[in-house]
Amino acid sequence: MFEWLAIPITLALLLLALAAPLIVVYLFLRLTAEAFYQVGFSYWHALLMVFGSFVGSSVNIPLHAGIITSYPPIFIEAAGLLSPPFDLSFPAPFHPIVLVVNLGGCIIPIVVSLAILVRCGVSTKRAILGTLIVAAITYRMAMPVANLGILLPVYVAPTLAAFCGLLLARRLQAAPALAYISGTMGTLLGADIFNLLTPGVLAELAPPATSAEMAGRPLVLSIGGAGVFDGIFLTGIIAVLLASFVVHYFHRSGKIGSKSCIVR
Numbered sequence: 001m002f003e004w005l006a007i008p009i010t011l012a013l014l015l016l017a018l019a020a021p022l023i024v025v026y027l028f029l030r031l032t033a034e035a036f037y038q039v040g041f042s043y044w045h046a047l048l049m050v051f052g053s054f055v056g057s058s059v060n061i062p063l064h065a066g067i068i069t070s071y072p073p074i075f076i077e078a079a080g081l082l083s084p085p086f087d088l089s090f091p092a093p094f095h096p097i098v099l100v101v102n103l104g105g106c107i108i109p110i111v112v113s114l115a116i117l118v119r120c121g122v123s124t125k126r127a128i129l130g131t132l133i134v135a136a137i138t139y140r141m142a143m144p145v146a147n148l149g150i151l152l153p154v155y156v157a158p159t160l161a162a163f164c165g166l167l168l169a170r171r172l173q174a175a176p177a178l179a180y181i182s183g184t185m186g187t188l189l190g191a192d193i194f195n196l197l198t199p200g201v202l203a204e205l206a207p208p209a210t211s212a213e214m215a216g217r218p219l220v221l222s223i224g225g226a227g228v229f230d231g232i233f234l235t236g237i238i239a240v241l242l243a244s245f246v247v248h249y250f251h252r253s254g255k256i257g258s259k260s261c262i263v264r
Contacts (some may be wrong), residue, residue: 035240036112039177040120049112053233056104060222063099067218070094071202095206096218099196105224105233109184112236116177123170127181130164134186135194142191144204147219150195152231157187161239166246176243183239187232192223 029050036046070093101107116122137160142152164186165179166172195201206219224230 031241032237035176035180035237035244038240038244039112039116039180041112041115049108053104053108056108057102059103060100060220060225061103061107063101063223067096067098068202069096071199075199093208094203095208097202097206098218098220100220100222100225102222102224102230105222105230106188107224109224109232109236110188113181113184116181120174120177122174122177122181123168126168126170127178127185130161130168130178130182131185131189133164134160134182135190138187138190139194142195144195144201146204146207149205149221149225150191150201152187152191154231154234157183157191157231157235158238158242161186161235162242162246165239165243172247172250175247176240179239179243180236183235184232187235188223191231196221 032050032053033043033046036049037043041049117124117127134157138152138157141156142150145151161179161183162175164182165175165177168182169175169178202221205221224232
């Protein structure tokens with residue numbers, strides 16, 4: 001009886017399935033641009049930041065000229081002076097690695113944080129305090145996983161950053177900007193840099209007994225290497241959106257961007 005409806009319904013479902021990824025990408029771009037706007041950038045600059053982050057996600061900048069295969073002696077000596085809490089039983093050599101930083105997932109969030117700090121009147125002391133709080137907690141909760149990287153539950157850093165922004169901001173409207181700095185810089189320091197400097201972590205990330213297919217090439221460890229889907233980038237975006245939601249809930253008098261610094 002309803003056979004004549006089968007073809008239109010099938011076509012509609014097919015079109016919906018094809019359009020779903022585009023809708024998801026559009027919503028992600030829209031939310032990301034909105035987050036940059038909330039921390040003080042104009043919409044044109046926000047779109048430029050999003051586009052630059054996507055393009056920069058394919059660009060990795062080496063941190064060290066050459067391949068690293070073991071901890072330098074001075075590092076082990078410094079670890080010995082700090083022990084405890086460090087365990088010096090870790091292996092000094094490890095599978096060859098290359099340390100790099102990603103342009104879109106790490107460098108651009110740093111540049112945005114510095115721009116907010118310099119041009120939007122965010123308190124440097126409060127930004128440092130928020131960064132240290134996020135760094136300390138993410139350092140303790142992050143977990144090195146062999147051949148993958150340093151993993152952290154996705155909700156931890158954004159929630160901490162939003163809380164720090166709301167708690168430390170002198171004006172509630174400045175909370176999103178402070179949350180962005182605390183989240184990006186805190187995650188970069190705590191989850192990535194502090195962990196990479198912890199004795200034994202590189203040996204955990206790149207154990208000498210690695211898989212056969214990786215035996216002939218080094219393991220690339222990229223800070224922000226997942227680009228816009230990396231923890232550093234996403235932490236800043238989600239933290240801003242969380243803080244903005246709370247601010248708008250208590251202050252329903254217009255957009256935050258209209259009351260805070262706009263980078264033009």
